[in-house]
Amino acid sequence: MRLAFIFGVTAFVVAVVGATHASPVLAQTGKTVWDGVFSEEQAARGRELYNATCAPCHKEDLSGQPGPNLAAEAFYLRFDQDHLGRIYNSILTRMPANEQRGTLRPEQAADLVAYLLAFNKFPSGAAALPAEMPALTAIRVTRGKDAPTEAPNLSLVHIVGCLTKSGTAFVIANATAPMVTKNPEPSKDAELTAAQGRALGSETFGLVLLQVQPTAVAPHAGSKVEAKGLLIRGPQNRINLTSIQPVAATCN
Numbered sequence: 659m660r661l662a663f664i665f666g667v668t669a670f671v672v673a674v675v676g677a678t679h680a681s682p683v684l685a686q687t688g689k690t691v692w693d694g695v696f697s698e699e700q701a702a703r704g705r706e707l708y709n710a711t712c713a714p715c716h717k718e719d720l721s722g723q724p725g726p727n728l729a730a731e732a733f734y735l736r737f738d739q740d741h742l743g744r745i746y747n748s749i750l751t752r753m754p755a756n757e758q759r760g761t762l763r764p765e766q767a768a769d770l771v772a773y774l775l776a777f778n779k780f781p782s783g784a785a786a787l788p789a790e791m792p793a794l795t796a797i798r799v800t801r802g803k804d805a806p807t808e809a810p811n812l813s814l815v816h817i818v819g820c821l822t823k824s825g826t827a828f829v830i831a832n833a834t835a836p837m838v839t840k841n842p843e844p845s846k847d848a849e850l851t852a853a854q855g856r857a858l859g860s861e862t863f864g865l866v867l868l869q870v871q872p873t874a875v876a877p878h879a880g881s882k883v884e885a886k887g888l889l890i891r892g893p894q895n896r897i898n899l900t901s902i903q904p905v906a907a908t909c910n
């Protein structure tokens with residue numbers, strides 16, 4: 659299985675580099691759910707809609723059945739280190755998981771995310787959560803106000819940056835801060851749109867090509883790409899690539 663292979667490689671990478679490099683102190687980027695990212699009014703709208711539409715499968719206390727538990731620890735186990743775009747996108751495209759699927763409007767999906775956050779005791783703020791992917795992907799779920807917002811070393815991440823040839827190797831330059839993902843495959847649909855819209859960053863990552871052939875990487879040189887893989891922090895930051903796709907023909 660693909661994931662088993664990835665974790666096999668992780669073990670290998672840990673053996674090679676893990677022992678010698680402590681995690682560097684990482685810069686804080688973007689917002690988290692602790693920054694007051696939704697309004698109380700919005701969460702109240704979300705609550706009404708939730709109780710009418712979602713509670714049949716997730717229960718009024720979010721404990722779930724037949725849908726999964728979305729409260730407290732279960733919320734973290736499912737979403738810690740993810741961005742709100744993932745929750746929003748799941749609700750918008752897959753919920754409610756019955757014949758009404760696909761009928762929610764974007765604003766309603768954002769209201770529902772706001773309610774899930776309010777129920778889970780994240781603080782409200784002055785402005786409503788926008789119903790718009792690039793903004794939502796910049797807000798991360800973390801376990802506490804001071805918990806690191808950067809993806810941990812050796813986690814499966816996605817980045818967006820410029821694929822550049824460096825001698826015989828490839829690097830991804832002007833890359834965004836890595837974000838944790840659960841899916842090693844190229845993004846699709848709304849997440850792909852979000853990747854296309856993400857502003858470039860300032861990081862550089864070398865590529866470790868064990869699972870993806872160099873011949874699959876080379877044609878995208880010069881493009882803005884989305885790359886996914888295992889994050890390897892060290893003197894040279896690298897990504898052990900699981901997938902790469904162009905998101906724009908040029909990179910600037």
Ligand code: HEC
Nearest residue numbers: 711712714715724725726736748749752753754755756770
């Ligand atoms: C008919 C039952 C049903 C209804 C109604 C329903 N859900 Fe779900 N929900 C599920 C099931 C089953 C899953 C797990 C499978 C999946 O993620 O598609 C799920 C998963 C989820 C997840 C986790 C998604 C993820 O990416 O991990 C969220 C969040 C969610 N539902 C929110 C909602 C909201 C908000 C509503 C109301 C608009 C709703 N659900 C209505 C059955 C339901």
